[in-house]
Amino acid sequence: MANLIEVKNVGKRYERGGRPFWALRNATLAVAEGEFVTLLGRSGSGKSTLLNIIVGLLSPTEGEAVLCSTPLSGLTDEAASELRNRSVGYVPQGAGVLSTLTVLDNVRLPWYLAHRGPEPEGRAQQLLEEVGLGDLANQYPSALSGGELRRVAIARALMCEPKVIVADEPTSSLDAQTAREVVSIFRRLADKGTGVLMVTHDTFSVDVSDRLYDMAEGVLTERAKA
Numbered sequence: 001m002a003n004l005i006e007v008k009n010v011g012k013r014y015e016r017g018g019r020p021f022w023a024l025r026n027a028t029l030a031v032a033e034g035e036f037v038t039l040l041g042r043s044g045s046g047k048s049t050l051l052n053i054i055v056g057l058l059s060p061t062e063g064e065a066v067l068c069s070t071p072l073s074g075l076t077d078e079a080a081s082e083l084r085n086r087s088v089g090y091v092p093q094g095a096g097v098l099s100t101l102t103v104l105d106n107v108r109l110p111w112y113l114a115h116r117g118p119e120p121e122g123r124a125q126q127l128l129e130e131v132g133l134g135d136l137a138n139q140y141p142s143a144l145s146g147g148e149l150r151r152v153a154i155a156r157a158l159m160c161e162p163k164v165i166v167a168d169e170p171t172s173s174l175d176a177q178t179a180r181e182v183v184s185i186f187r188r189l190a191d192k193g194t195g196v197l198m199v200t201h202d203t204f205s206v207d208v209s210d211r212l213y214d215m216a217e218g219v220l221t222e223r224a225k226a
């Protein structure tokens, strides 16, 4: 199976109090078609930094990230965003939904950005139903709870039938049953060939993962699954 994500010897250095500080050191990771990969690690260990590099929102200080066979280092911001819109379902930390659009229009938005035309009939509504929000399609985000907003972000990430899903704690603020349903959607997509990379603390996702990575103080290691 082809790799959808390839990270090779990637490091990210920030300044902290005027001193260099490595949030990520020499990280190497791959996610192939059909793989469900979970990334675990404590708060502040570097997980979001790695995900932001993988989706082309952050440039690494060293090393290389390749997304859907495209090396990110050579891309303009515009080209990176085009690649992200077309190929990646990114669920960022927090919901990141637009408050001026209805829930349904938030879910539709990536399709318009990627294709400049209307979505396949009913697709956004169907995705909202899959995440249990069919009845809230015409509401504005201010009327939704934190967990409901997370689910809008998940439906939005699936809108363009992404080749790869990159999700930063998508199940945080969801109850156990809803979290399980979300993870099951991702698992089913992986079984059909989508690559999934997910940061989580959820034991159910660990159980259904094909592979696990641990992040600790910027150092990434693959864990042998029990």
Ligand SMILES: Nc1ncnc2c1ncn2[C@@H]1O[C@H](COP(=O)(O)OP(=O)(O)OP(=O)(O)O)[C@@H](O)[C@H]1O
Pocket: 014, 015, 016, 023, 041, 042, 043, 044, 045, 046, 047, 048, 049, 050, 093
């Ligand atoms: N722009 C920045 N400038 C300086 N330091 C940063 C910046 N962004 C992140 N950091 C630091 O880099 C480290 C890794 O942050 P990151 O957000 O990747 O952690 P994380 O594992 O995703 O944490 P959490 O689970 O709490 O979201 C942290 O110590 C953080 O304070």
